[in-house]
Amino acid sequence: MGTEFGYYLEMAVRSLRRNPVLTALMILAVALGIGACMTTLTALHVLTGDPLPGRSGSIYMPRLDPRAADTGEETTPPVQVTWTDGMALLHARRATHQALMVGGSATIRPDDPGMEAFITSGRFTTADFFPMFGTPFAFGQGWSDAEDEGRARVAVISDALNARLFDGANSVGRVLHVNDASFRIIGVLKPWRPVPHFYDIYSGEYAKAEDIYVPLTASRDTELPRTGGVECWGAGSTEESDMERSTCTWLQFWVQLDNAQAKQAYATFLEGYAREQHAAGRFERNLPTALTGVQAFLDERHVVPSDVRLQFWLASGFFFVCLLNTVGLMLAKFLRRAGELGVRRALGASRRAIFAQLLFEAGIIGFAGGVIGLGFAVVGLALVRINPDRSAQLAHLDLPMLGITFVLSVVAAMLAGLFPAWRACQVPPGLHLKSQ
Amino acid sequence: MLDIRPILSTLHRHKVTAVLLVLEIALTCAIVCNAVFLVRQRLDWMNISSGVDEANVVDVRPVNIGETPDMHGRVKETLAALRTIPGVDHVTLSNQIPLGMESWNSGIKLDPNVASPAMHVTNYYGEDLLKTLGSGLVAGRDFRADEYAWLDDVTLGRKDAVIPHVAIVTEFVADRLFQGDALGKTLYYDDIPLRIIGVARNVVRPSVFDRSTTYGSIILPVRMTEGLGATYIFHTRPGQSDSVIKAAVTKLRELDPNRVILSKRHFSEVRDAFFASDRAMTHLLVGVCIALLIVTALGIVGLASFWVSQRRRQIGVRRALGATRGDVLRYFQTENFLLATMGIALGMVLAYGINIVLMVRYELPRLPVTYLPLGAVVLWLLGQAAVYAPAHRASRVPPVEATRGN
Numbered sequence: 001m002g003t004e005f006g007y008y009l010e011m012a013v014r015s016l017r018r019n020p021v022l023t024a025l026m027i028l029a030v031a032l033g034i035g036a037c038m039t040t041l042t043a044l045h046v047l048t049g050d051p052l053p054g055r056s057g058s059i060y061m062p063r064l065d066p067r068a069a070d071t072g073e074e075t076t077p078p079v080q081v082t083w084t085d086g087m088a089l090l091h092a093r094r095a096t097h098q099a100l101m102v103g104g105s106a107t108i109r110p111d112d113p114g115m116e117a118f119i120t121s122g123r124f125t126t127a128d129f130f131p132m133f134g135t136p137f138a139f140g141q142g143w144s145d146a147e148d149e150g151r152a153r154v155a156v157i158s159d160a161l162n163a164r165l166f167d168g169a170n171s172v173g174r175v176l177h178v179n180d181a182s183f184r185i186i187g188v189l190k191p192w193r194p195v196p197h198f199y200d201i202y203s204g205e206y207a208k209a210e211d212i213y214v215p216l217t218a219s220r221d222t223e224l225p226r227t228g229g230v231e232c233w234g235a236g237s238t239e240e241s242d243m244e245r246s247t248c249t250w251l252q253f254w255v256q257l258d259n260a261q262a263k264q265a266y267a268t269f270l271e272g273y274a275r276e277q278h279a280a281g282r283f284e285r286n287l288p289t290a291l292t293g294v295q296a297f298l299d300e301r302h303v304v305p306s307d308v309r310l311q312f313w314l315a316s317g318f319f320f321v322c323l324l325n326t327v328g329l330m331l332a333k334f335l336r337r338a339g340e341l342g343v344r345r346a347l348g349a350s351r352r353a354i355f356a357q358l359l360f361e362a363g364i365i366g367f368a369g370g371v372i373g374l375g376f377a378v379v380g381l382a383l384v385r386i387n388p389d390r391s392a393q394l395a396h397l398d399l400p401m402l403g404i405t406f407v408l409s410v411v412a413a414m415l416a417g418l419f420p421a422w423r424a425c426q427v428p429p430g431l432h433l434k435s436q
Numbered sequence: 437m438l439d440i441r442p443i444l445s446t447l448h449r450h451k452v453t454a455v456l457l458v459l460e461i462a463l464t465c466a467i468v469c470n471a472v473f474l475v476r477q478r479l480d481w482m483n484i485s486s487g488v489d490e491a492n493v494v495d496v497r498p499v500n501i502g503e504t505p506d507m508h509g510r511v512k513e514t515l516a517a518l519r520t521i522p523g524v525d526h527v528t529l530s531n532q533i534p535l536g537m538e539s540w541n542s543g544i545k546l547d548p549n550v551a552s553p554a555m556h557v558t559n560y561y562g563e564d565l566l567k568t569l570g571s572g573l574v575a576g577r578d579f580r581a582d583e584y585a586w587l588d589d590v591t592l593g594r595k596d597a598v599i600p601h602v603a604i605v606t607e608f609v610a611d612r613l614f615q616g617d618a619l620g621k622t623l624y625y626d627d628i629p630l631r632i633i634g635v636a637r638n639v640v641r642p643s644v645f646d647r648s649t650t651y652g653s654i655i656l657p658v659r660m661t662e663g664l665g666a667t668y669i670f671h672t673r674p675g676q677s678d679s680v681i682k683a684a685v686t687k688l689r690e691l692d693p694n695r696v697i698l699s700k701r702h703f704s705e706v707r708d709a710f711f712a713s714d715r716a717m718t719h720l721l722v723g724v725c726i727a728l729l730i731v732t733a734l735g736i737v738g739l740a741s742f743w744v745s746q747r748r749r750q751i752g753v754r755r756a757l758g759a760t761r762g763d764v765l766r767y768f769q770t771e772n773f774l775l776a777t778m779g780i781a782l783g784m785v786l787a788y789g790i791n792i793v794l795m796v797r798y799e800l801p802r803l804p805v806t807y808l809p810l811g812a813v814v815l816w817l818l819g820q821a822a823v824y825a826p827a828h829r830a831s832r833v834p835p836v837e838a839t840r841g842n
Contacts, residue, residue, distance in 0.1 A: 025738050029731055036724065107499070107696065119499060119696055225663070239591045306798055307717050310474075314724055317467045321460055321728060325735035328456040332742030386716070423452065 012361040019333060023365070026329045030369025033322030034409045035376020040308070040315040041404070042377065043384055043395045047206070047304050051194035055134050056294040058096075058258050062089060062270050063292060066249070066277070068233040069284040077290050078231055079201075079297070080249035085277075090126060094269045095255035096262070097132035101125035102251045103203040103228040104219060106212050109177040110165055120161065121203070122178075123210040124219035124226070130156070130187075132256045133194070138162070140172035140187035143215060151217040155183035159191045161211040176212070181222035183214055195394060196303050198294050200252050202229030205303045206394065216251075220244070257291075267291050319412075326365070326416040334358055334424035341424055351425045358424055362417025363410050370409030377405065443771045450743065454775060457739055461779025461815055464732045466786035469811040470794065471721045473803050478718045482711045484650065486534050486703075487606075487639035489570020492525075493703040494677045495533050496684045497667035498695040507661045508586055514691055515563075518668060521683040523676030529660045530562030530669050531587075532642045533703075534569065535710040538665050539642035544654065545624040546613060554613055556649065558641040559625070561587060561658035566604070566636055568671045574607060576619045576634030579657040586659045600657050603630035608651035610635045625656070667699075677702055729814075733822040740768065740826035744833075751830055752837025761831040768827035769820060776819035780812045787811065 016023040050056050063077035064085055081089070086100040106122035129135070130142030143154050155176055162171055176183050189209075197207040214224070223240070232248035243250060257263045270289045277283040292300065334341075341354055377397060384395045447454045504510060511529055518527045531540050540561075543553025563584055566572060579602065589597035603623060610618035610632075618632045638651040660666045668688075672680045681700050688695050708715075744751075751764055791803040 022738055022741075025734050029734065032727055032731055036727065105499075117694075117696060119698065305713075307713065310794075310798060311717070311720060314467070314471065314721070317463065318724055318728055318731075321463045321467070322731055324456055324460045324463065325731055325738075328453055328460065328735055329738045329742075331453055331456070332739055336742060336745065383719075384716075419452075 008357050008360040009364075011357055012364050015337065015361060016364065019336075022329060022333050026326050026333075026365050027368045027372060029322045029325045029329070030366060030409060030413055031372035031376055033319035034369055034373025034405060034412075035380055036315040037319040037408070038373065038377035038397070038401065038405050039380030039384060039395075040312040042381060042397055042401050044304070044308050044312045045401060046195065046394045046396070047308055049195055051196055051198045051294060051298075052133060055256075056198075058256050059132065059294050060255050060257055060263065060266075060291045061293075061297055062253060062255060062266070063290040064270070064274055064277075064283070065285050065287040065289075066247070066283050067231075067285060068247070075287060076300075077287065078249045079252075079292075079301075080229065080231070081251050081253045082247065082249050083244045083251060084282075085273075086251045086253050089253060089255075089270075089273070092269070092273075094266055096258055097128035097256040098253070099126045099129040099132055099255075100216060100251050100253050101129060101199065102216065102219075102226050103200050103210070104224050104226045106178045106214075106224060108161070108165070108212070111177070115165075120211040121208070121227075122212045122214065122219075122224060123200075124214055124216045124224065126216055128256075129213065132254065133199070135192050136190040138188045138190045139170045140185070142187055142213075148215050148217055151221055152215060153181060153183045153218050153222070154186045154215065156187035156189060156213040157185055158189050158209065158211045162188045178212065178214075179222065179224055181218075181224075183212075183218070196298060198298060198303075199254055200228060201301055201303065203227065205301075226250070263291060323412055323416050326413065327419060330362060330365075330417050331420040331423060334420045335427075338424065338427045342427060355421050355425050358421035359414055359417050362414045362421065365417075366410035366413025367406070369413060370406045373409055374402070374405050440770065440774070443767065443774060446747075447771065447774070453739055453742075457735065457775050458779045458782065460732055460735055461776055461819070462782035462786055464728050465780050465783025465811050465815050466790055467728060468725050468814065469783070469787040469803065469807045470790045471725045472810075473791070473807055474794075474800070475718050475721045475725075477800065478714045478721075481647075482714050482718075484640065485638070486707065487569070487571050487637055487651070488534050488703055489671065490703045490707065492672050492674060492677060493569060493669065494672060494681050494684075494701065495536075495667045495669045495703075495706070496681060496688065496700045497665075497698045498662065498688050499698050500662055500692070500695060504662065507588065508659075510692075511659065511661060514662075514668075514688070517687055517691060518670070518684055521680055521687060523673045523680045523683075524670055525673060526564055526568040526671040528562040528564050528568045528669050529662070529666055530560060530565055530568075531658075531660050531664065531666055532558070532560065533667055533669055533706060534640045534642060535706050536642040536667075537710060541641075542625060544613075545627075546622075548624045548627055548629075554623075555609065555652055556646075557609060557652040557654050558643075560639070560653060560655045561660045562669070563659055565655055565669070566639075568669050569639060570671055571637050571639050573604070573634045573636055575610075576604070576632070578634060579604070583657040584659050585657060586661065588661050590658065599628065601628075601630060602633045602657060604634040604636050604655040605632055606636050606638045606651050606653045608638050608649075609654060612652075623654075625654075630656070729818055732815075733818055736772065736819055736822035737826060740772065740823045741829075744768070744826045744830040747830075748833050748837050751833040752835055752839075755833065755835035756838040764833070765827050765831040768823055768830055772819045772823040772827075773816065776816050780815055783811065783815070784808050 052059065061079065063079065064081060065077040066082055066085060067078070090098055090100045102124050104122040104124050105119055107117055107119050109117045126148050127143050127145050138159060142156055143152060147154055157176070162168055165171070166174065171185050171188055174185050176185055193209045196205050197203060228250065230248050230250040232246065234247045255266065257266050270291065274283060274289045278286045344354060381395050381397060385393055515527060515529065518524065532538060539558050541556060541558050543556050546554045566578060583602055585598040585600050590599055603625070605618055610616055614621050618635055621632050622629050623632065636655060639653050640650055641653055644650050668684065670680055670684065685697055685700055688697065754764065787803060787808065794800045795802065
């Protein structure tokens with residue numbers, strides 16, 4: 001096998017070098033196709049990724065419809081909850097973990113007089129946010145339920161903010177001045193970025209994870225400005241001091257349910273809660289509740305930009321044209337060598353041996369196309385990242401995609417070579433010997 | 437054209453390669469037609485009018501840190517100070533800027549007893565907003581100073597405060613909801629009745645969720661407070677936008693050193709940011725089209741060269757029998773023309789197929805028929821250009837080839 005491999009390789013290289021122009025054309029066609037395909041496939045792969053690998057299967061968003069009877073025909077329950085319902089569900093503690101949250105902005109006022117104040121993104125949430133989403137900690141830890149209840153002025157900060165403020169040193173115990181309040185840092189996260197930003201798509205579907213996390217209760221006490229989507233009905237107004245009582249949905253609520261049983265139990269509980277609220281006159285519409293999983297939620301909201309899919313199909317079409325091109329060129333190349341192949345056949349080479357040799361040649365073209373195509377993809381992705389869309393910034397080639405590039409390239413080139421190789425093997429040896 | 441018969445019989449003997457080439461041309465034609473159509477759509481979209489005097493509008497957006505007592509006085513004082521900047525025609529504090537991507541939206545009703553709104557619109561606030569944007573009225577009048585209400589008075593339901601009772605709508609809203617006759621009519625915003633006193637030239641929304649209501653905007657007599665995304669918008673005298681931005685930032689910081697300037701932009705930057713992903717997509721589509729045409733041309737060159745080298749002897753025979761170089765050249769050109777024509781015919785069917793899929797999945801309009809002859813011409817020219825070198829080489833084959841063994 002080893003010697004055969006070496007022999008085929010030598011033959012292939014020799015044959016490819018005999019028609020350098022044709023060879024170059026084939027490699028270029030494969031490379032262009034692969035480059036375009038991998039660029040768009042990578043973009044698609046990044047954007048359709050699992051935001052919480054290994055976890056997202058057990059994370060759900062409980063959904064209620066507390067809206068007024070005259071809401072219209074909209075029957076899909078809102079994706080956010082009111083303060084009243086959020087707090088009720090949070091305190092019911094029916095799930096393994098549950099967290100209520102809202103996005104916000106925080107003006108950080110560094111102690112260092114040389115640094116200007118700056119605004120960054122914040123998340124005001126409850127204790128389970130960290131264990132539920134599995135946020136990795138570099139230093140310290142999250143807070144507990146007691147600190148939520150005690151409205152403690154504590155904060156967890158991101159790796160990026162820690163680097164900016166404290167040069168990446170362990171800042172646990174330091175005090176951070178945010179707006180008009182002070183928070184004690186109790187945890188520093190490692191770099192963490194769920195893609196998409198599933199837990200609050202109103203903050204941007206592909207937003208970065210926040211820089212500072214503080215207890216929801218404390219954020220209300222200190223009047224940190226809230227951001228994100230709000231839907232109101234009836235007398236609901238978005239006046240900040242009224243948000244806890246208003247008939248508006250403005251908080252996100254997520255729970256962790258570890259198995260089908262737990263999910264079933266929670267669904268029953270949620271249904272019961274909605275019925276109670278309807279009986280009490282709070283929920284006017286009496287619509288069914290829902291437990292939506294992470295992936296189902298992203299699908300429902302069409303989070304992946306449709307342009308990205310369109311680009312992928314376009315690139316696939318392009319790749320297909322490139323392959324058609326390669327099939328034609330290989331056919332030309334292999335048939336041109338009918339004479340040489342005839343000699344080999346006459347000298348006793350089997351059809352299979354010749355077929356294998358031609359396919360080997362195709363594989364080499366594929367491999368070379370893959371190498372150059374990879375270069376095209378790297379350039380392509382750099383061009384994609386010029387796009388100021390936040391989602392585009394994420395497009396980077398990772399190791400699995402690198403592997404796929406080569407496999408796809410070699411397999412595609414060999415598939416393209418199948419038919420030309422078969423045709424070349426059909427040539428009866430005698431015919432070409434004669435015409436020589 | 438007399439050559440067609442022998443060409444067809446030759447092609448018949450090279451069925452497979454011929455079919456491959458036809459397929460390649462067909463796919464290229466189909467993809468290029470649709471891609472060019474997509475580009476056209478994007479360009480039309482990117483060129484929509486904003487209704488803003490774009491060259492002379494800038495905005496500066498501050499954020500306050502800490503308590504800001506007496507918001508009304510603060511805004512009045514700031515506006516007065518900003519107005520004194522040389523080069524400023526008008527200035528206002530608005531809740532949003534056209535194409536700014538952050539928007540305030542609501543449903544308006546024509547009948548308060550109907551549950552679902554007649555139209556979803558965006559609501560612009562800010563004193564003298566229309567003048568500042570460089571837009572204007574096509575009918576009716578602008579707001580009077582006594583008609584303006586403060587936003588926080590309205591949302592807090594402060595007693596004795598003025599609440600809005602009039603509104604200005606865009607031509608688009610007037611046409612859609614009132615068949616163009618909107619003056620004096622009433623619309624309900626948050627169940628508050630508002631009499632329409634003016635119809636403005638179309639002003640685009642800050643974010644367009646549904647392109648059928650791109651200009652679905654209303655302007656309310658509301659004075660904005662700082663915060664909540666509010667931004668100071670300026671209308672500058674021609675050529676003074678740069679200096680106005682610089683002076684405005686200095687002035688805002690001077691008035692309150694605790695202000696953080698979140699952004700300062702020329703309107704052209706606002707517009708560029710709004711259409712950034714469309715522009716990127718356009719570049720990508722154009723890039724793919726060019727790459728496709730190049731690959732197809734290379735394929736034609738490759739196969740034509742192969743055919744020429746395969747037929748050297750036949751060409752020699754024809755030349756020996758009296759065919760001129762021109763005859764041989766034309767032979768290969770005609771062959772290519774025939775193949776391209778077949779590819780184009782198939783490609784048009786494919787183009788329509790792809791277009792139907794796009795129409796269903798991406799809500800695109802139907803491909804106009806004019807794109808097809810355009811695609812055909814492009815591919816014919818491409819084919820002729822690509823085949824010229826191999827055909828020229830063929831015409832150089834000397835008659836003596838007829839006597840060679842190969």
